[in-house]
Amino acid sequence: MLGDGILKGLAETAKNFAGSFVSKERMTTVEYPEERLPLPEAARNFPFLVYDGDDWEKGLRCVACQICEKECPPKCIYIEKSKDKKPDYVGKPQIYPAKFDIDISVCMSCQICVEVCPFEAIKMNTEFELATDDRFGGLLLDRKQLARSNEYYHEIHPTEADEVDARLAAEKAKVEAKAKAAAEAAATKAAAAPTGTPAPASKPAASPEPQPASADKPAEVAKAPAAATAPAAPKPVPGTGTDGPAPMSADDKKNAETPAKTNEGEPKA
């Protein structure tokens, strides 16, 4: 009959209309600013820099190797290497980024920087409310704005962060074991030949380059002490820096200077 389709349609819409007041399942709307859906674990949009510990500047994993800068397809990363060094997570002195900027207006969220980073220092963030009224400055994030703690990383990508932590721990354990073995070897060697170089033992934080040893074995030995003292090395740093909170609030230039001083003091002593 002509028109029964219309009646059926009207019944259906009436059911929808009435049902939307009664059943919660029908109303799928999430009223965004007030309520929000949990983000899926694989969510990502822009990169951030991971740091360990409490101090974002000291704990930054990035060693300014600039691989990400080179690999970035739209070239949105800008890194300036530091002149001095600071110990990394295993305690090895590394240079760090004096400047690390990402222009998120250019970034295309490809995650290539994350994939190429050998230091697990750059990861993808899930933050998406990045709208700003400052077209140029507001979208250019510096390293302070990019820095997020490892705990935050665990929060947003738990599985991935666990994997990363396990990998880092394994690496650290390996380095430590090697250092121990090397230290033992050095100790036995030292015991056997007391005229050997005492430098590695007395100068724990010394960088590997100034080591006078030219043979292949001493070179390894030279590296080892630096690693062996790793757990101890980060401790004196906050200890000496009594003005601990100061670098947090200071601007980048000052930030670059303060660690330089503390680092200078140690290796040259």
Added chain:
Amino acid sequence: MIERLDQIFVLLKHWLLGYLPESWQTPVGVIISVACIVGLYPALFAVTTVLERKGVGRIQNRLGPNRVGPYGILQPMADGIKSLTKEDIVPTSADAVVHFLAPIILVVTVFMGFAVLPMGRNMVLVDMDAGLLFYFAMGASTELSVFMAGWSSRNKYSLLGAMRAVAQMISYEVALLLSSVVIVMMTGSLSLVKIVEAQNHYSYGLPHWFIFTPWGFAAFIMYAIAGTAETNRSPFDLPEGESELVAGYHTEYSGFKFALFFLGEYVAMFSISGLGSTLFLGGWMAPVSWLQVVPSWIWFFCKLFVSMCVFIWLRGTLPRLRQDQLMNFAWKFVLPMCLLNLFVAGLWRFMGEGWLRWLVCSAILILAYLSIGREGMRRKRFGPRSYRYAE
């Protein structure tokens, strides 16, 4: 007391006019009434837009607007401010005068229709003898403004929209008129006040509305279809089909002129609904005799509200027709049914009282509905197409 409440607006007007000299009373009275109409319907329009957006939202299991004010009820204010502050753009190649006049003429003609609509007992601006004729004359001139808008914009979408609008409105104007003619046949008057009076009696507490007769019911259905098409409402919103013609005839309008078109469309809906309830649903009459204590104007606006809800419901349900379906439906279904209904109304009139006329008239209409619906509206089965190209 009940009488007083029923006539409250009439009494208020008379009380106000009492302070004026005799010679001023008629013109000032007209101005007061016109001001009330011109103020009231835009206010209703504002309420209806938010009602429509909320209602269609609910039909689609959404919330609808809910940001401006509690539950989004202040949305029309925000829309109004927005359209008032927007830039008014006139295309360089447009016919500026006609482009400017079109929305004004639309709104004016649409409001003219209310002059003859009785909105309550004794609440009519002009009790014209040829009220129905006047109403249709005014309703038909909205086509003019729509075509003016489309033509003056110098935009192909506007022109296509206007062409569609004119084709559609002229086709359905016929059905609209023919479906109302049965009422004139039965009451013997073109005056809308007399038409309401003719329905104003009850038996067993139930009213004698024209919709409760076979010919009245058929005419009401045809009137509703034609009225929906006449006001360019979904599913007959081809002239402004946004998926095909940006916005149809008002593509090139912005700011306040666009708001006027929008207003004109909604006020035309009110006016068509008002006329429909006057002709078929007893105008300002109460639906049952014991509810006559409620003032008559409340009943008129209740009927208006219900028909607006039906408009919204239809909009939320039906997809837009195709142009050929629209025309086929008008000329192959609505028009034959209206013509047959004229005959049935005559039969009803001359068969005298009794159950026989109910039976005969209903049977004729139902049979016609079924057969025209089956044969006339059958889906055409086209064979494989063959194309011939010029060598």
